[in-house]
Amino acid sequence: MASEYEQPIWAWIIINYADSGLQFFQADGTFYAEIRKGGAHGSNISAKWLPFDPPAIDPHDAGTAQLAELLAQLDPKVDTRGSFLQSFFDMVNGSIQNMPFPPSDYSGYANAIVGKPLALVNAGWSIEMSAPAIKPQNSFGNVTLDPQADIEAYTFPLKIGDLERSYDGVVGYFRTDGTSMRETDWSTLYTYFSYSSSTQNPSPKVKEITTEQFLPLHPYYLHPEKTSSLTQATASKYTVTSLIIDPYTPIHAYSPILPTKTLILPPWTIQKAFRKMHAFFHLGPSLVTQDLPSTRAAASATGTTVKLPVSGRKGAWTWLQPYAVDGDAGLSPQYAQIEVQEDLGEVKFETAPYTFLEGYLQLMGSLGKTD
Numbered sequence: 001m002a003s004e005y006e007q008p009i010w011a012w013i014i015i016n017y018a019d020s021g022l023q024f025f026q027a028d029g030t031f032y033a034e035i036r037k038g039g040a041h042g043s044n045i046s047a048k049w050l051p052f053d054p055p056a057i058d059p060h061d062a063g064t065a066q067l068a069e070l071l072a073q074l075d076p077k078v079d080t081r082g083s084f085l086q087s088f089f090d091m092v093n094g095s096i097q098n099m100p101f102p103p104s105d106y107s108g109y110a111n112a113i114v115g116k117p118l119a120l121v122n123a124g125w126s127i128e129m130s131a132p133a134i135k136p137q138n139s140f141g142n143v144t145l146d147p148q149a150d151i152e153a154y155t156f157p158l159k160i161g162d163l164e165r166s167y168d169g170v171v172g173y174f175r176t177d178g179t180s181m182r183e184t185d186w187s188t189l190y191t192y193f194s195y196s197s198s199t200q201n202p203s204p205k206v207k208e209i210t211t212e213q214f215l216p217l218h219p220y221y222l223h224p225e226k227t228s229s230l231t232q233a234t235a236s237k238y239t240v241t242s243l244i245i246d247p248y249t250p251i252h253a254y255s256p257i258l259p260t261k262t263l264i265l266p267p268w269t270i271q272k273a274f275r276k277m278h279a280f281f282h283l284g285p286s287l288v289t290q291d292l293p294s295t296r297a298a299a300s301a302t303g304t305t306v307k308l309p310v311s312g313r314k315g316a317w318t319w320l321q322p323y324a325v326d327g328d329a330g331l332s333p334q335y336a337q338i339e340v341q342e343d344l345g346e347v348k349f350e351t352a353p354y355t356f357l358e359g360y361l362q363l364m365g366s367l368g369k370t371d
Helices: 062-074 083-098 104-108 147-152 230-236 267-276
Strands: 009-016 021-025 031-037 043-045 117-125 156-160 170-175 189-191 206-208 215-217 239-245 251-254 261-263 279-288 305-308 317-323 334-342 355-363
Touching (some): 009 267, 021 062, 083 170
Antiparallel strands (some): 117 239, 156 251, 251 261
16 A cells, blocks of 8 residues: 555554553654553543654644544543553553564664554555456356456455464554545454453453454456546555554465465664654652752753663663643643763762652663664
8 A cells, every 4th residue: 555665654552561551653753642551540641742842743644643543542531441441451462472573673772671662554455356357258148247347246355464373463453434534443443462361341342353354355447548547546445454563573464365465564664763762651759869950941951960770871861850831730741851860879868858759761862882
């Protein structure tokens, strides 16, 4: 459905085990939002873009709109029991245990310390005939009047992914709603990893992929001389799915009449996003011996540091400290980036008072030898 230079990815998911949450990123690696288990309603979702500043995005960006629709399904206002979020967690955990390890170069990216990312992509499936239907030549009667329509009336089931094949990267997928706009139908998530021993109340929105869920495809033929735009006509025949996949592992489609079809993401789509992603997780409350400045401007000044028990070279870690917006307590907080100074407990018994801090700890740059 995409050429070699088109972007098939519309979002990324990283499971954040430190916070029991799911972090969502845009296709280029820009952080979008995080949803965590726990809280009064069983789960809570962060404000968009926080703890970072909102980027300049196209208001008509289809990928961001699709990501917002997916997050709306996991919102505690919709998923009141948190069962869909828990089933989503179980699906991701089950798939990672069944998939091959990522390549060694992945260890050089900062997000490797948080969890393995999964890509959200759109893929279209169809069966196109290379030639029109052959007209019957018999003279015994009962000859069909429209052989092309008879051929296109056949239905061939298509299976996407396979649980028994560890070299397949399909985690799950959503189908489209069947309308002319072919928007994603978020009511059902199809996956091979739908059940877990830890799931007491599995979500009814998650269905295990069986023969009944295979995609029904009808063959078709487009006459090149009678079709004004072959690209648009071909795209209109696609059965579109929104898939959650392992970015490093090919995905496969199986049909009863054609060889197995393999799809894999172009390497540049992965590298571009991972270079931009910074690993971060919620931390606190943490007891520190030295308070931070009372304003965001003062905290952002050069030379401000916070001592935390983390190791690493200078500049590897950054503390994101929230500050209330002046004049309006209802607005989302603003975050100051503060350099972290290594404190492994060598200095003890500092003079009181001590301070509790709560914010985000971010790993900057690459884990490899070179950035």
